[in-house]
Structure formats: structure tokens, C-alpha cells
Amino acid sequence: MPSPHALYSVAEIRAIEQAALAALPAFTLMQRAGQAAAKRALELVGPLRHHAPILVLAGPGNNGGDALEAATHLAREGASVTVLLFADSDRQSEDSRRAHKNAKNSPLRFADPACGEQVITASRWSLIVDGLFGIGLARAISAPLRSVIEQVNNLDCKVLALDVPSGLDADTGNIVGPEGIAIRATDTVTFIGGKPGLHTGHGRDYAGHVEVADLDIGREFFVDAKAQLNRPELFSDYLRPRPHNSHKGSFGDVIVAGGAHGMSGAAILAARAAAKCGAGRVFAAFLSEPPAYDSAQPELMCRHAHDMDFASSAVTIGPGLGTSNAARDILTRALLSGAPLVIDADALNLIASSDDLRLKLRSRGHPALLTPHPLEAARLLNTSAARVQADRLAAARQLAAELNSVVLLKGSGTIVAQPGGELAINTTGNPALATAGTGDVLAGICGALLAQGWKAWPAALAGCWLHGSAADTLVAQGTGPIGLTASELIPCVRALLNRLSHKHGVDEPSNSQ
Template identity: 55%
Template sequence: MSALYSIAEIRQIEHAAQAELPPYTLMQRAGEACARHALSLVAGEDEAHILILAGPGNNGGDALEAAHYLSQFDLHVAVALHADEHKQPDDARKALQRARASEVDFLDIADPGHLASHRWSLVVDGLFGIGQTRPLVGKLHACVEYVNTLACPVLAIDIASGLNADTGSIVGGAGCVAVRATHTLSFIGDKPGMHTCDGQDFSGSIAIDNLDIPEKHLPAPHARLNEPPLFSSALKPRAGNTHKGSYGDVIVVGGAHGMGGAPVLAARMAAHAGSGRVFIAFVDDAPAYDSVHPELMMRQADRVEFGAASVVVGPGLGTSRHAHDVLSRALDAHGRIVVDADALNMIAAEPGLQHRLQNRAHHTSIITPHPLEAARLLDTTTVEIQHDRPQAARLLARHFKSIAILKGAGTVIAFPDGDIVINTTGNPALSTAGTGDVLSGLCGALLTQGWPATQAALAAVWLHGKAADQLVDLGVGPVGLTASEVIPAVRALLNQIIRDHAR
């Protein structure tokens, strides 16, 4: 299963491996791996011209070592160097000497016009690696902006320069730049920042080379990528001798005046994902029935007994006093609960509701905030949440003693013990009203069917995103996809993966 390692963990692994190897070994391996990857990207091209950007540290050393290897082929290799040879680490200085002794042209990185005088087949980004802490400014800012205008492939070594490997945010924040790679060759292990926040847009296609480091040096990961093996143990075909009572009840609580569509979307998803019975508890007047899905049962929220049902509270709930009282009752219930939307906003505003959620530690709670809701829950700003999404998700899970699903690009699922999983499915088609309600209904459906909470959260997020990916592949979106269209796509996908797992 795909492990993710933080910058600190990668450094630990690297140091342990270097202690057992001759000097320069890892840089040679990295340079060779980068050269092989670069060759695959220009294969079949006549008169290929490769521009290699080399920075001052060991990431630049990897790039220079790659330049040395690439110069041995029938290629035009040029290096734009940003380094003071007298301040380079020993291995990087040796790589520079080897590159200078090769048939490599050295260009002025401070002159974008000089760089633009060539027609590049490939750019290799070795400016900065995982240790970058300062934004790209001056000539480096101009160089990266130039690279980002090119139509050729861009291969980042380890991680795109300007991208934080732990968080996926652009180093320096708004107004700063990063290399927009089409491909990333990452060393030793995968990094969280390549899969969340801006990481998806700036990493491109990701390949991992472990540099032949033995597994004994790899610590147990505290972060992973979401994939079906993480929840496959819950994918069980239905037995013949069952009935609607075998698959549980979901109660969706919401539906304030003018917002009745949100709980209907959640309820429809809960029904399509296999719940035995689905109720909608409206805080305002309930309609007689859903004309599209009359199997959904409508109730007034203050007359509903939650019992052992799984509860989805928040879609279209509003923030009235009545909504507050219904939310309090739902949090006090002993069944499993999914907390979304307006329920999260009320919890953020009132310590009493926060305590009720925290005191559910012996029951299962899943919270599903988007970044603004997360900011309210943690009393901070959306900018701060997006600056470090993995840490924000961890804080949410720990503080509220719940499984936290921090939605967004590279949704982060966090658990109270500090472990996280980053989702790899989904696309901008989901950036539309109602898709969050669909996700909460899907979580509730899996919970009520007896899925362990961890697997339910992981599967719901993966299925939700994968269904949108498949719809886009069919030409439905990304522009104009609606939440309602996601629901039957999730049902088809869930049944398919259950069948595939049973084979």
C-alpha cells in the first residue's frame, strides 16, 4: 500500500542509508534514475534539446549527475546553474565537476532571453528539493515563470521546486511560484505534498525510485494514499437470506426552509448506496414524499427518535434555535453519526455542542468539513487551513475525537491517533453545490450497513471521487456536472468493486 513520508522521515531514511554506503552512492543512483526517466520522455525525438536547471544543494547535484549521464547520448544537454561552487555540499560539488568535464553547455540562468533562444524538448527541474523553505524570487522567479510557459515536458527531480513536500502549498504563499511539472521522479518515498492542495496541479505524473534503499530503513508510515486495498475487507457480497432490516436505517437531518434539496441529495445517495431504509428529518415543514424517490420517508425532525440508526446531520440544516436543539439530540444519540455543513458551523460557534461531539468518543463520529468550515472549527482562517491541510485534518480529528474528512483537492482523511490518508480520486467537477451532501449520505449508508468507521470513511471518499472521474471520462463534466449525476455513478461503481473483490 502506498506509504507517504514527511520531510523529516525522508531525511532519517537517507541518513541511515548513507551511513552504510560509500560517499556519493545515492547521488549517483539518483542521477542515473533521472537520466533514464529523461531519456524515456524524449525517446524517438530527433535532435532532442534538454535544459537542466541545477540549484545549490543536493537536488542540484542530482540534476548535474543526470546531465553527466545524458551527455553520453546523442542529445544536446544544457545546464542553467544557480549555485556557488564553494558553498555546495561535497557530493553536489563532485557532480558539478563531472558535468563540466562532460559535453554539457552551461547557460546563464539569470537571462531568460538566453534560455528562450533554444527550442527545448525537455526541462529537468533540479533547482530545489524537499528542503526548500524560502520562496523563489528574482532571477529564479523569472526562470520558473519562463519554464511554466513551455509546451514541452517538465521533469521535476524529487519534487517540483517551489512546492512544499509536506503540505502541497506553494512556498511563500500567494504571489509566489513553483515549477509546474508534467512529471515528477521522487526519490526514496512518496511525499504528502504531491497529492494535496496545489500538489496535484504542480506534480504531474508521479514515479517513485527508492534508490535501492533496504526496507529496514523505512519507518512505519503515518500517512498513506487512499486506495481500495485499505477498505477491501468490507467489500462483501450480499447474502440471499436478508431483508431491509439487515442493512440498517439512515436518518438525514436537515431541510430548513429553502434548503430542502440538500438532505434529499444525501438521502438519495444513502438509498443508492444500499441502506435498508432512509428517513429525512426536516427541521421545517416536511413534504409528503419525494416524487423521484418515493421510497424515502419524510418526517418532522422533532418527532424522530434516533435510536440505533446512523445519522447524517447538517445538510440544509440552517442555524435556527430549533436546528440547534435537533443537533443536540442527534449528538447525544448512541448510533453512528456523520456531521456536515450547518451542523459543523453551529458546533464551531458553541462550546456546548463541541463538548457533546467530543464526548461521543466511544461512538463513531465522522465530520466532513470543507476548508471554510474547518477554519471555523479550529478558529483560524481558510488560508491557514490550506497552508497545511494534513496538519489541519490531524488537529480536527484529535480535537473532536472524530474521523475528519477535510474536503478539497487531495481530500485528507485523518484519525484521532494522528494517522492520515490522502485521497487520489476526484476532479474539479465536484466543485459544485450538493456534492458534499452526496458524500455525507454515502458515509452514512456505509456506516449503517456495518462497515468499520475507518473503512467507511476511506471508501466513501474514494468512491465519490472515482465516480466523478468516470463521469468526466464519459464526457459528463468537469464543467456542468451536477451532484445528482454522481449518485447513480457511485452505485454502479460500488457494485462493480464488490463483484471484482469477490472474484
């Protein structure tokens, strides 16, 4: 069976589905989808499944057929099922007509779709099943179904979306069409394979908890996934406990270059994060006059950026760097140094404005690690942030290929892309990260990992996973999401990194007797 973490485009899912349909008896996949949906629905309803009031919304396509088949199974399991069918039976596919016939022969009730809004609000539903539209939706949902979705989104009950929440683009995570609308589901059971749009953009707000039902399609029908969900297993080879026989030189140096006048805090945040994520030594290198020391983190060595030798350290450049000529000179030196390199913030803006700097970045022997937010990515691509957000996966892939770099495109469902096109979507993080300084912390984390010998790809995967997971941990403990500050993430990231290192690592043999 394919990995539950694999992500497939709509085109890939369609190709897999068509190949499987050609090899299986008619109606098999719809039957399996209905069974999988009903199973998940019963899990959500819980022990009150018998006579539980469940509303099933079925649309005109095969997604609606899946919903009808699920409704049939639910009714036969004893649930009190009401179906609103928004379809012309003469225009249904053969499989959907068969599901419709099965539903009519089961103990469920069909309600008049013309009274859909009243049906939705008339009862206190245990669960609503969304089978209005699947991955084939190409335009914004309009009346009367728009009003139906508005009513569902106003209810306080669980909503299970089948395959993809109606109105959500499965490839991009955007709402389909200008002025579009989508079902806001608490849970989604997605068929055949995972879809990237469920995990980035609006996906995490609208899809809720996602589970994959592969419909027992044989592995031979699947293509190799070009994208996957980020998780610790992807970078576990670099996680290991530290040997007793080690010293500060064993774990590398980080130079954090930034801190122009009035922006010293950004460099300090990044440097503190690098120190607490395991770098042996951390230099905070300021464009402006450096402070004598950081009173909260006196272990940091504060220097003037012009005095630093970038060749012997990992370098995180950009936090508070500014875009002055002096900043450009420092960035040029870092690009030419050959050092493991994290490029963030104003360093990205400088590269976006200079063909020469872009060429130096692209020509490096080893990929740098870029950490743009959407506007910075837009500047690098000479486009708008809206266009970047319209297809985050494509934007990250394009940047990685054009700049020969590992790109970490920040946002809900952060995208990590390699120059060759391999891609991962991060699953950790929450709105607590939407505050000043969190990007500086992320850059510092990544710099510390590079200093300890990590390659850019696993460092990016681990950096965003740890960064987001720290925010999730703090919110679960009651700190945030409102008012969480960037510096609060750092000790939590340290704890998570230590925990993962002991869980995934292999203990070094001890010399103690």
C-alpha cells in the same frame, strides 16, 4: 522496500537519508537519484530519445547535483542535453561537485545562466528537467530564478521535477513564501519516499503525475509512515458481494436530518446518495414541513425530523440543517443517540459555536465521521480558513484528536484523519466537484456505508475515494468538469461501488441447485 503509497514528512525523509548516507559510500545516493531521474526522463521522451532536446535546470543544492547526474546519464544515452547551472561551484556540496565534474566530462552543453530566459525560449524542448530546489527550500524564490520559472511555466512541453517541484512545500503542498512561485510540472519523480505536499493543496496542480524512486535504500532505514495515499485496498475488507439470502433489513437504515426551510435540496441529495449506495431504507428527515414524497426518488421516506428515533439508524446530519434552536435540538438528540453518525455542514457550525455540543461529540463511545470544508474546519478550530489551508494535515489531525472523531477535510487532496493521528490523502477527484451539493452527496454516501456496518475510518476512506472517482469517470466521459452537477455523481458512485464490491469481495456460497 517501503510501500509506494507511504507518505513521509521532510523531517522523516532527512532522517532516513542521513542514516542511509552513513552506511553507504559517498555519492551513492546522488548517483542513484540521477539514474532514477534519467530513467524517468527517457520514459517521458519516448522513442525519440536519441537526439531529443532536453533542458536541465540545476540549482545550488543537492537537488541541483541530482539534476547534473541525471543530465550526464541522459547525454550518454544520446539525448541532446543543455544544462543551465545556477550555482557557485565553490559553494556546492562535495557530492554536487562530483556530479558537476561528471557532467563536464560528458557530451552535454552548459549554457550561460545569465542568458537563461533566452535559452529556455530559444528551442522547442522535448522535456525540461527541474532540479533547481528540493525539499530544503525555506523562502520564496526570487529573481533571477523567479523569471526562469515563469518562462518554464509558460512553455507547452513536459516538465519533470526532481523530488519536488521547485518552490512547492513538500509537507503542506503550499507555495513556499508569500508571493512565492513554483514550477508547474507535468511529472515528478520523488526520492526515498512519497511526500504529502505532492498530493494536497497546490500539490496536484504543480506535481503532476508522481512516481517514487526509493533509491534502493534498505527497509531498516525507514520509519513507520504516519500517512499514506488512499486507495481501495485500505477499505477492501468491507467490500463484498451481497448474499442471495438478504433483505432490506440486512443493509441498515439511514436518517438524513436537515432540510430547513429553503434548503430541502441538500437533504434530498444526501438521501438519494444514501439510497443508491446501498442502505436498506432511507428516511429524509426535514426540519421544515416534509414533502409528501420525492418524485425523482419515491423510495425515500419523507418525515419530520422531530418525529425520528435516531437510536436505530445510521444518521447523516447537517445538509440544509440551518443553525436555529430547532436544529440545535435535533443535533443534540443525534449526538446522544449513540448511532453511527456523519456530521456535515450546519451541524458542524453548530458544534463550533457550542462548548456543550463539542463535549457531547467528544464523549461519544464511537468516533463520529466529520466532513468539514476548510471554513467549517476553521470554525471548529477557532482559526481562519487560510491557517487551515496552510497546513491541511496538521488541521485534520488536530480536529480528529480534539473531537475524538474521524475527520474528512475536503479539498484538493482530501485529508482523512483518525483521533490517534493516522492519516490518508485521497487521490481521486477534480474541479468538477467545486459546485453546490457535492458535499451533501458525499455525506449521504458515508451515511449509507455506516448503515451497512462500516466503521467510520473505512467509510470515510471509501466515501471520498468513490466520490472523487465518480467525478473523474464523468469528466473522462465528457461530462464536466464545467457544469457537472452534484446529482449526476450519484449513479456513477453506485456503479463504482458495485464494481469494487465484486472485484474485492468473496462470493457467498449459493444455495441454488
